[in-house]
Amino acid sequence: MRIRRVQLHTLALPLVTPFTTSFSTQTERRVLVMELKAAIDGHEVTGWAECGALSEPVYSSEYTEGVIDVVARHLLPRLVAAGAVGPLTAETVSEHLEKVVGHRMAKAMLETAVLDAQLRAAGLSFKDYLGVTRDRVPSGVSVGIQDSIPRLLDTVAAYLDEGYQRIKLKIQPGWDIEPVRAVREAHPRVPLQVDANAAYTLVDAAHLARLDAFDLLLIEQPLGEDDMRQHAELAKRMSTPMCLDESVVSATAAADAIQTGAAQVINIKPSRVGGYLEARRIHDIARAHGVAVWCGGMLETGIGRAANAALAGLPGFTLTGDISASGRFYKEDITEPFVLVDGHIMIPDAPGLAAVPDPARLEAATVASVDLPL
Ligand code: SMG
Ligand code: MG
Numbered sequence: 070m071r072i073r074r075v076q077l078h079t080l081a082l083p084l085v086t087p088f089t090t091s092f093s094t095q096t097e098r099r100v101l102v103m104e105l106k107a108a109i110d111g112h113e114v115t116g117w118a119e120c121g122a123l124s125e126p127v128y129s130s131e132y133t134e135g136v137i138d139v140v141a142r143h144l145l146p147r148l149v150a151a152g153a154v155g156p157l158t159a160e161t162v163s164e165h166l167e168k169v170v171g172h173r174m175a176k177a178m179l180e181t182a183v184l185d186a187q188l189r190a191a192g193l194s195f196k197d198y199l200g201v202t203r204d205r206v207p208s209g210v211s212v213g214i215q216d217s218i219p220r221l222l223d224t225v226a227a228y229l230d231e232g233y234q235r236i237k238l239k240i241q242p243g244w245d246i247e248p249v250r251a252v253r254e255a256h257p258r259v260p261l262q263v264d265a266n267a268a269y270t271l272v273d274a275a276h277l278a279r280l281d282a283f284d285l286l287l288i289e290q291p292l293g294e295d296d297m298r299q300h301a302e303l304a305k306r307m308s309t310p311m312c313l314d315e316s317v318v319s320a321t322a323a324a325d326a327i328q329t330g331a332a333q334v335i336n337i338k339p340s341r342v343g344g345y346l347e348a349r350r351i352h353d354i355a356r357a358h359g360v361a362v363w364c365g366g367m368l369e370t371g372i373g374r375a376a377n378a379a380l381a382g383l384p385g386f387t388l389t390g391d392i393s394a395s396g397r398f399y400k401e402d403i404t405e406p407f408v409l410v411d412g413h414i415m416i417p418d419a420p421g422l423a424a425v426p427d428p429a430r431l432e433a434a435t436v437a438s439v440d441l442p443l
Pocket of ligand 2: 264289365
């Protein structure tokens, strides 16, 4: 593969309703989309990818403007230099970028764009590349922190009416026991879980253990990203299964989390771990240890949603993921929208990671574009 042209588009997509977590309220998604043109065996192909990074470094240390900078100055030049001296494939991208510390979401975007181009040139769907045999995945929804419990109950009821198979409630100190109790009382049998986005410390262990009364599937990332040992300690003090999100930044971290008892369940987000290939490695490690995984979300447009749906078709994804319909966040997606079909999202089977943006919708959503020097 020869890389011919790389553009980074910054999109501003308004959210249908504000999304509040313990770290911020999002009213629009500023998302970075990569358009990579390459020549592969005489074919000119375009690879697409989106970046999981938010516009501010509040979920992880990465953020949109920082991603643009590191891709332009450090990642793309290394990839272009490697491609000039040897074969460039998606499977070699992470090795070429290995000397750059961190910046996993930026690396993930680049690897994904290369993989998309490679699969399109080969006429292979991501689903077939992964060896996925299912054609749909159950769809769960992540419910932000609301102004009041009645409003939360209305929101949850509306999602259940749409067919969502599992509810995840965002929690934070002051918005935890009572909202969870209210939802559980209203829906005694609905699969329910909570996500704190690192809002607590181990000092809160006794308080968090009160959530054990509500038959939750799991509690996601109650403590800080670096608090692996504290999560293992908290896991001993609660019966609700411990799930890690932010802390699992790589397959190595996943193995540590499993080995130390910090995680009984893992949320796999390809962007957070450096790409879909590392995400598959984490799936494989977890499956070998009998640890369930599920696919998380970063408010993806159809570009990332398509790839996430295929990944979540792997057999170790035994829990329902945060792969909701496009309409959960966006009035208009930039690709053909993903819709709920009987509470499921269909896995695309077109060549590539599928879901190419509609040119007019992409242009309408774009607030800035840069052509990166090669
Ligand atoms: O894409 O459905 C989605 C969002 C799911 O809650 C979600 N993501 O910590 O898991 C998480 C959050 C991170 C993004 S919050 C802006
Ligand atoms: Mg999370």
